[in-house]
Amino acid sequence: MLSPKEEIKKLADIVDVIAQFVHLKKAGRNFVGLCPFHAEKDPSFTVNPERQTFHCFGCKKGGDIFDFWMEYHGTTFKEALHDLGERYNVPINNVTSHVETNRYSKRKAIFAINQTALAYFKTILSTSPKAEPARQYLNKRNIDNKTASDFEIGYALDQWNGLTDILLKQNTNMALAAEAGLVIPRKNGGYYDRFRGRIMFPIFDLRNQVIGFGGRVLDNTLPKYINTPESPVFHKGETLYGLNKAREAIRKNGMALIVEGYMDLLALMKNDITYAVATLGTALTPYHVRKLRGYTNRVVVVFDSDNAGKKAAMKTLPLFANEGMSASVLVLPNGHDPDTFLNEKGRKEFLLLLKNAVPMLDFYLAMEITGNDSDVETIRVLKNFFPVLSTLNSDALRSIYVRRFAEKTGLRESIIWSELQNFMRTGSVTSAANNINHRIHDSMDQKKITDLQILNLLIYHPETIKKMMEIDCRILLSDPAIKTIIDIIFEQYRQYNAYSPEVLMDIIDDESIRQQLRELLHKPFIVYSEEEVDQAVTELEQKTHRKRFLQSLKQAKGDIETQNSLILSEFHS
Numbered sequence: 001m002l003s004p005k006e007e008i009k010k011l012a013d014i015v016d017v018i019a020q021f022v023h024l025k026k027a028g029r030n031f032v033g034l035c036p037f038h039a040e041k042d043p044s045f046t047v048n049p050e051r052q053t054f055h056c057f058g059c060k061k062g063g064d065i066f067d068f069w070m071e072y073h074g075t076t077f078k079e080a081l082h083d084l085g086e087r088y089n090v091p092i093n094n095v096t097s098h099v100e101t102n103r104y105s106k107r108k109a110i111f112a113i114n115q116t117a118l119a120y121f122k123t124i125l126s127t128s129p130k131a132e133p134a135r136q137y138l139n140k141r142n143i144d145n146k147t148a149s150d151f152e153i154g155y156a157l158d159q160w161n162g163l164t165d166i167l168l169k170q171n172t173n174m175a176l177a178a179e180a181g182l183v184i185p186r187k188n189g190g191y192y193d194r195f196r197g198r199i200m201f202p203i204f205d206l207r208n209q210v211i212g213f214g215g216r217v218l219d220n221t222l223p224k225y226i227n228t229p230e231s232p233v234f235h236k237g238e239t240l241y242g243l244n245k246a247r248e249a250i251r252k253n254g255m256a257l258i259v260e261g262y263m264d265l266l267a268l269m270k271n272d273i274t275y276a277v278a279t280l281g282t283a284l285t286p287y288h289v290r291k292l293r294g295y296t297n298r299v300v301v302v303f304d305s306d307n308a309g310k311k312a313a314m315k316t317l318p319l320f321a322n323e324g325m326s327a328s329v330l331v332l333p334n335g336h337d338p339d340t341f342l343n344e345k346g347r348k349e350f351l352l353l354l355k356n357a358v359p360m361l362d363f364y365l366a367m368e369i370t371g372n373d374s375d376v377e378t379i380r381v382l383k384n385f386f387p388v389l390s391t392l393n394s395d396a397l398r399s400i401y402v403r404r405f406a407e408k409t410g411l412r413e414s415i416i417w418s419e420l421q422n423f424m425r426t427g428s429v430t431s432a433a434n435n436i437n438h439r440i441h442d443s444m445d446q447k448k449i450t451d452l453q454i455l456n457l458l459i460y461h462p463e464t465i466k467k468m469m470e471i472d473c474r475i476l477l478s479d480p481a482i483k484t485i486i487d488i489i490f491e492q493y494r495q496y497n498a499y500s501p502e503v504l505m506d507i508i509d510d511e512s513i514r515q516q517l518r519e520l521l522h523k524p525f526i527v528y529s530e531e532e533v534d535q536a537v538t539e540l541e542q543k544t545h546r547k548r549f550l551q552s553l554k555q556a557k558g559d560i561e562t563q564n565s566l567i568l569s570e571f572h573s
């Protein structure tokens with residue numbers, strides 16, 4: 001009988017699963033996309049449908065469908081098993097073999113507590129007489145019932161023990177409720193509600209589980225918003241509010257809008273602008289951007305007209321550039337945020353602004369450079385621009401930016417470059433170092449071609465194994481990892497008189513070797529057609545023979561007679 005893990009692997013297609021979160025394109029036998037786990041502009045994340053594995057050539061993350069699920073969603077193995085089991089209708093009975101049981105049960109309990117809180121806040125909002133001010137507030141902000149229920153908005157009563165009492169009644173582990181961020185321990189024992197007198201916005205992950213909450217006051221008391229603190233299930237810097245709902249629309253519309261707050265997002269949704277997400281009161285992070293680019297490579301950041309918003313725009317410029325995203329800026333007219341603007345001017349006006357969104361670099365330059373700046377001013381602006389330039393991870397991009405800056409200020413490009421070099425020598429040089437690493441890597445790969453040919457034959461044409469063992473092609477190998485892999489293959493065959501490439505991953509223990517095998521399997525290297533196989537084997541046989549001959553010749557160095565007989569036999573063979 002298959003284990004649930006094997007059962008799921010049989011039913012699920014890794015391409016389908018990953019494509020829900022990463023934009024994949026077909027490339028030969030593989031699918032490629034921008035890696036969701038590290039910064040990059042050119043795809044090095046590959047998915048191999050035949051092997052049902054993924055591998056990133058940039059950050060080396062890889063594995064099977066479960067490895068992807070755990071890495072992408074930050075789940076434990078058991079959660080991945082449950083999530084995928086549910087999706088593919090594979091019953092998961094107590095699978096206890098995994099070591100992560102503790103982390104699993106903690107997360108599971110926190111999700112359950114969050115779910116209880118969600119139900120409680122929702123009931124309060126819809127039924128409690130004490131929630132009347134909240135209902136009025138939502139009404140005033142034009143949040144209709146449909147939007148409120150779509151987003152499962154609730155209300156936390158203005159008291160210290162609303163949720164606390166409910167949780168206690170249900171025998172909840174209160175220490176975990178505190179870890180979930182819903183209650184706070186009192187100094188002399190007991191707990192009290194963290195969220196009081198606030199409209200509650202549940203925050204969902206991409207698996208539609210409640211990971212946290214944002215709470216807004218009904219007036220302008222500060223803090224206007226509080227969020228769940230970091231918890232075992234909630235990471236603010238990686239979460240975009242509304243992405244679980246918006247991701248399909250983002251894909252369909254080919255763009256994403258990024259707004260700042262919950263209310264802004266709701267206002268957009270209500271106006272049928274469904275491809276928007278909100279940051280949770282934090283600056284945008286690379287993790288946010290990587291999540292988004294699984295659905296689009298075009299974003300428009302919507303800013304209020306205040307200065308803080310504009311400053312924030314500048315900081316995000318390299319972030320988008322480095323992740324291969326095209327970013328534009330929509331600045332709302334004085335005094336407006338998306339919510340007030342939409343309420344006052346309506347959808348049509350907003351879409352008009354959206355149409356005229358300015359590319360972020362242009363926005364930045366226009367804002368920084370007025371055209372009649374003094375020399376001192378120009379130099380100041382240039383200095384501010386260096387951190388942006390130096391965090392770009394491509395020289396090509398950098399040179400485009402430098403040219404644009406030169407055009408705008410009238411400074412000579414050569415001067416900007418030499419100043420920039422100065423800056424980068426003292427500042428960060430990591431990107432340059434990375435480039436060099438890549439180049440070294442590429443030249444090493446050239447040497448491995450024969451290794452790859454042999455491995456290729458053994459993997460894609462396992463029927464050649466007998467012949468390959470006969471000629472003992474291992475003498476041609478230069479890469480220690482490939483050598484190890486081929487030793488294992490040969491050993492399998494010797495033991496069982498058969499071998500199947502499918503089991504290879506399972507019988508290799510060493511993670512670094514597995515990683516290299518994965519990497520090799522995801523390389524777009526030539527796969528021989530049936531007709532080419534014979535020829536390839538013959539060529540390898542000749543190569544092996546020649547190599548062996550040269551080796552003997554070397555050994556016989558000084559022994560003229562042996563050398564001569566070796567050479568003679570070589571000519572007559």
Ligand SMILES: [Zn+2]
Nearest residue numbers: 035038056059
């Ligand atoms: Zn990667």
